Amino acid sequence: MQGHYVEDAGKYYRLQETSWDALLMRQELYGYLSEVTRKNPAIGDSLPCAPEAPIENQEVWAAGVTYYRSRSARIEESKDAGGGDFYDRVYLADRPELFFKATSHRVAGPNGKVRIRKDATWTVPEPELTLLINSKAKIIGYTIGNDMSSRDIEGANPLYLPQAKVYDGSCALGPGILIAQEPLALTTRISIEILRGTNMEFSASCSLADMKRDPVTLVEYLFRDNSFPRGCFLLTGTGIVPPDTFTLHSNDEIRITIASIGTLINEVA
Numbered sequence: 001m002q003g004h005y006v007e008d009a010g011k012y013y014r015l016q017e018t019s020w021d022a023l024l025m026r027q028e029l030y031g032y033l034s035e036v037t038r039k040n041p042a043i044g045d046s047l048p049c050a051p052e053a054p055i056e057n058q059e060v061w062a063a064g065v066t067y068y069r070s071r072s073a074r075i076e077e078s079k080d081a082g083g084g085d086f087y088d089r090v091y092l093a094d095r096p097e098l099f100f101k102a103t104s105h106r107v108a109g110p111n112g113k114v115r116i117r118k119d120a121t122w123t124v125p126e127p128e129l130t131l132l133i134n135s136k137a138k139i140i141g142y143t144i145g146n147d148m149s150s151r152d153i154e155g156a157n158p159l160y161l162p163q164a165k166v167y168d169g170s171c172a173l174g175p176g177i178l179i180a181q182e183p184l185a186l187t188t189r190i191s192i193e194i195l196r197g198t199n200m201e202f203s204a205s206c207s208l209a210d211m212k213r214d215p216v217t218l219v220e221y222l223f224r225d226n227s228f229p230r231g232c233f234l235l236t237g238t239g240i241v242p243p244d245t246f247t248l249h250s251n252d253e254i255r256i257t258i259a260s261i262g263t264l265i266n267e268v269a
Contacts, residue, residue: 011045013040021058059103060103063235107172110264117163143177143178144190145235147165148171172254178261196249
């Protein structure tokens, strides 16, 4: 492990913990990190090493159809398979769509490589606010997630969702975790840029105000009859979907930004 650091007011401080598991087991993480920055000298104003994916033995889960834009896209992609009306029902229902997304070995970190399935012909990134949740079902932090999706596979039949969503390199997290006591403002914007060489192939943004589901409610459903001894991550869905004519290519660069968290950059393998 490279070691872990906390940033406060532009200064970095070294943490004792050598694993994410040990760090996330602290039930009062915000208070602990505040003590670290108050009692210890800063090591400087830049990280001494490249950041890694902020995950060890946590599971990654995801919520779907939490934005109207994703509802519309999934209805359109699956209409020929007869599954279009399912997504409208999920959007309107009390119970959200929740699905398993990744284990740590499937997750890329900052500047790591995400992948396109070899048997997919239509793949897009999905930029998402991602919740860090401790074992007590409390949201303790936020990061950026990239939920790579094979739209042609899912569109062929909604039952193919696990194959469209879960594979090696299907997820990215980072660049770090914002530990916060209060929810992010609804005005918070999520933006994405996709570069192909020097060309901007796609860019868009949305705000958290566009999300139909409340993050606290998503967490409550996720923890129903489910336990996460080392905590977990929950991707909260996307409000940005590229046009149907777009698919990712190898070597594309994906940049997802949430101002209060940073920018997650990944290249497509």
